[in-house]
Amino acid sequence: MAIFTPVDLEELTRFVHLVTGEKVVSCRGIEAGSVNSNYAVKLPSRELFLRLYEEQEFDGALRETKLVATLAERGVPTPAPLAAPDGALVGVLSSKPAALFPWRPGPSSCQAAVTLARAEAVGRALAQVHRAGHGLTL
Secondary structure, eight states: OOOOSOOOHHHHHHHHHHHHSOOOOEEEEOOOOSSSEEEEEEOSSOEEEEEEOSSSOHHHHHHHHHHHHHHHHTTOSSOOOOOOTTOOSOEEETTEEEEEEEOOOOOOOOGGGOOHHHHHHHHHHHHHHHHHHTTOOO
16 A cells, blocks of 8 residues: 655644644654555654545545544544544645544554454444444434
């Protein structure tokens, strides 16, 4: 996989500071995923996940972040997107819609790492997503 859109460190620092009030210590591309450019962004107090939406326009990225935020509010164990002080969940970075999320440590899993126990856990998580999303309109 690849980083489709590189980010300028100065522009990234402004974007992150707007949302968190913190300065970027470092940023590294995550060589995983198939559609978006993803980055690990280190701040003095924590690490964040940055997603640049490659195939979605701003409105699509906003729908996705609102969905994730709502699922998190309804108890799905997913990190909710971070909101800017004005409540915005999506901004623009490198001319692409972008969102920040709290970093969640853990391994990336490829197909070779799938076990019966992991598949069952994913099935339970998907059922939880479906229950939490029941009746949801965005």
